[in-house]
Amino acid sequence: MWTWTGVLFRRIGTLLLTALLGGILGATLVRFAPGFGVDERELDTRLHEDSIQALRRSHSEERNVLQFYASYLAGAARGHLGVSHSFGRPVTQLFAERLPVTLRTVALGLAGGWMLGLLLALPVVRLRGWSFDFFASSTSGVFLCLPTAVVAILFLYFRGPVALAICVVVFPRVFRYARNILVQTYALPHVLTASAKGLSTLRILLWHIFPVAAPQILALSGVTVSIALGAAIPIEVICDSPGIGQLAWQAALSRDLPVLVNMTLFVTLVTLTANSAADLATKAFETRPV
Amino acid sequence: MKLLRRTAAAFLIAVFIAVLFAGVLVPVPYAKQFRDSPNAMPSRIHLLGTDELGRDLFSRLLYGSRISLLLAPAASLLATIIAALVGGVAGYAGGWLERIALGGTDLAMSLPWLFLLLAARAVLPLNLSPAASLLITFALLGFFGWAASARVICAGARGLRDSDFVLQAKACGCSSRRVLLQQVLPNLRPALFAQFLISIPVFILTEANLGILGLGVSEPLPSWGGLLRGLENWSAVQANPARLAPLLLLLVVVSCFQLVLRQEDFAP
Numbered sequence: 001m002w003t004w005t006g007v008l009f010r011r012i013g014t015l016l017l018t019a020l021l022g023g024i025l026g027a028t029l030v031r032f033a034p035g036f037g038v039d040e041r042e043l044d045t046r047l048h049e050d051s052i053q054a055l056r057r058s059h060s061e062e063r064n065v066l067q068f069y070a071s072y073l074a075g076a077a078r079g080h081l082g083v084s085h086s087f088g089r090p091v092t093q094l095f096a097e098r099l100p101v102t103l104r105t106v107a108l109g110l111a112g113g114w115m116l117g118l119l120l121a122l123p124v125v126r127l128r129g130w131s132f133d134f135f136a137s138s139t140s141g142v143f144l145c146l147p148t149a150v151v152a153i154l155f156l157y158f159r160g161p162v163a164l165a166i167c168v169v170v171f172p173r174v175f176r177y178a179r180n181i182l183v184q185t186y187a188l189p190h191v192l193t194a195s196a197k198g199l200s201t202l203r204i205l206l207w208h209i210f211p212v213a214a215p216q217i218l219a220l221s222g223v224t225v226s227i228a229l230g231a232a233i234p235i236e237v238i239c240d241s242p243g244i245g246q247l248a249w250q251a252a253l254s255r256d257l258p259v260l261v262n263m264t265l266f267v268t269l270v271t272l273t274a275n276s277a278a279d280l281a282t283k284a285f286e287t288r289p290v
Numbered sequence: 291m292k293l294l295r296r297t298a299a300a301f302l303i304a305v306f307i308a309v310l311f312a313g314v315l316v317p318v319p320y321a322k323q324f325r326d327s328p329n330a331m332p333s334r335i336h337l338l339g340t341d342e343l344g345r346d347l348f349s350r351l352l353y354g355s356r357i358s359l360l361l362a363p364a365a366s367l368l369a370t371i372i373a374a375l376v377g378g379v380a381g382y383a384g385g386w387l388e389r390i391a392l393g394g395t396d397l398a399m400s401l402p403w404l405f406l407l408l409a410a411r412a413v414l415p416l417n418l419s420p421a422a423s424l425l426i427t428f429a430l431l432g433f434f435g436w437a438a439s440a441r442v443i444c445a446g447a448r449g450l451r452d453s454d455f456v457l458q459a460k461a462c463g464c465s466s467r468r469v470l471l472q473q474v475l476p477n478l479r480p481a482l483f484a485q486f487l488i489s490i491p492v493f494i495l496t497e498a499n500l501g502i503l504g505l506g507v508s509e510p511l512p513s514w515g516g517l518l519r520g521l522e523n524w525s526a527v528q529a530n531p532a533r534l535a536p537l538l539l540l541l542v543v544v545s546c547f548q549l550v551l552r553q554e555d556f557a558p
Contacts, residue, residue, distance in 0.1 A: 014393075014396075018393070018396055018397050021397055022397055025397070141545060141548060142541065142545070144544075144548065145491075145495070145540070145541050145544035145545045145548065146541065147495050147496075147498040147499045147502065147515075147518065147540070148499055149498070149499045149502035149503060149518070150498070150502065150518060150521065150537060153502070153521050153522060157524050226399075234499055234502070234503055237503060238502075238522075249503070268397075272396075
């Protein structure tokens with residue numbers, strides 16, 4: 001119990017530290033971008049010199065990345081994530097509007113991708129015929145070789161749901177990985193013995209295949225979250241879905257530092273949490289009493 | 291399977307030769323505009339037709355393939371060199387250096403790659419010259435694509451650190467630098483070569499994604515990403531299905547890479 005608590009605390013500490021470093025990385029990238037700190041309102045000839053100076057002063061705090069980041073973290077601790085320059089609205093509001101859209105599509109896409117990947121992988125190892133394996137492997141191979149943005153364009157034309165586009169990006173990875181692990185597991189001596197003794201397919205799957213293959217397959221779950229979040233950017237941009245992928249794209253183009261820093265922190269936290277959860281689940285599975 | 295892999299390898303070699311001799315195969319420059327025949331259908335003069343600006347699509351496809359197929363290995367080489375430096379030194383040295391390096395790779399891998407590339411590419415000036423955009427796009431791929439390879443190399447170097455021949459070399463009084471350069475690095479060569487080859491199709495696909503989003507190689511230079519942007523004009527694609535040629539070529543080339551580079555061949 002104590003070991004698990006220690007592992008959990010160490011994980012959370014590493015996760016927070018990595019996320020903070022990710023935020024600094026994002027802030028530094030934007031700070032040194034050409035055009036950073038330039039406000040187009042400064043070109044308005046109707047503004048008085050004092051107003052222009054006030055505008056410049058409002059950006060001066062952001063010029064020092066560490067100072068900006070420290071004040072950002074202090075604000076974040078009080079629930080203020082800053083105000084977006086390009087949208088002119090609080091980042092909290094933007095996230096509250098867009099986050100549910102992305103979370104829903106990513107969750108649906110992940111669920112669909114995992115289901116499809118596993119549903120294709122299981123018959124491949126059960127049937128053992130080359131025809132289904134060839135069909136499933138070549139179908140997933142084609143989708144593996146398609147850039148995500150092309151998938152998005154195809155879904156835009158055929159008016160497919162955004163979640164399905166993410167599913168199409170995720171499932172080939174799940175299928176390929178799960179297929180290879182299941183093929184290896186089915187070839188293990190104890191599974192062959194169980195088969196020879198006449199155990200039912202379901203019993204072999206649940207009692208002899210699943211406990212061996214599950215930890216390895218679970219390890220992929222964290223990676224697929226990162227893949228799905230990465231895929232959400234081009235898919236939301238091209239399919240005009242108002243999620244945080246589209247927000248990230250717009251913020252990157254308009255060098256919107258507050259949005260980008262929040263986005264970097266959020267994406268880092270989500271992917272690291274997913275990876276840590278997958279690691280812990282794998283460890284728990286491996287160390288469970290038999 | 292062997293036959294399939296050989297066919298894939300032969301196809302890749304044929305494509306590489308074709309793109310190297312693009313100038314001989316297509317006498318029309320990729321940027322030349324035939325202003326009296328925009329959106330032309332395939333003909334003897336224009337094998338795949340022309341785009342909306344009247345540029346020969348076959349010429350653009352061959353030159354674009356040359357850029358993508360020659361610069362993706364260059365980016366892959368850059369990523370592999372960084373991975374060898376970070377992973378090799380960290381794995382060999384161990385201790386806090388390894389922990390810092392692994393923390394860095396964790397950080398790099400925790401952010402979706404496309405998000406990092408978007409942020410980095412977007413912070414650069416958008417009005418770059420085509421040649422500069424070309425170099426920057428592939429340099430960014432190289433600079434951000436090392437993390438996964440570094441982890442593999444680090445694990446390999448860690449294994450070598452405790453091997454008998456390295457211990458013997460140390461016992462004989464060889465300096466750490468000498469052991470690293472003469473014992474560890476040569477033994478990491480197969481892993482480095484595998485990571486180099488595996489990264490090529492990944493970089494080709496990433497360049498295509500960036501190009502479609504408008505942050506890849508700038509016009510008038512063609513690249514697969516830029517050519518695939520043409521798919522956004524679906525009515526033009528329906529009118530001239532030959533416009534799907536870049537997508538088909540990309541699909542076939544990346545599939546051939548996947549076929550030729552089976553992971554199990556690189557397993558120790």
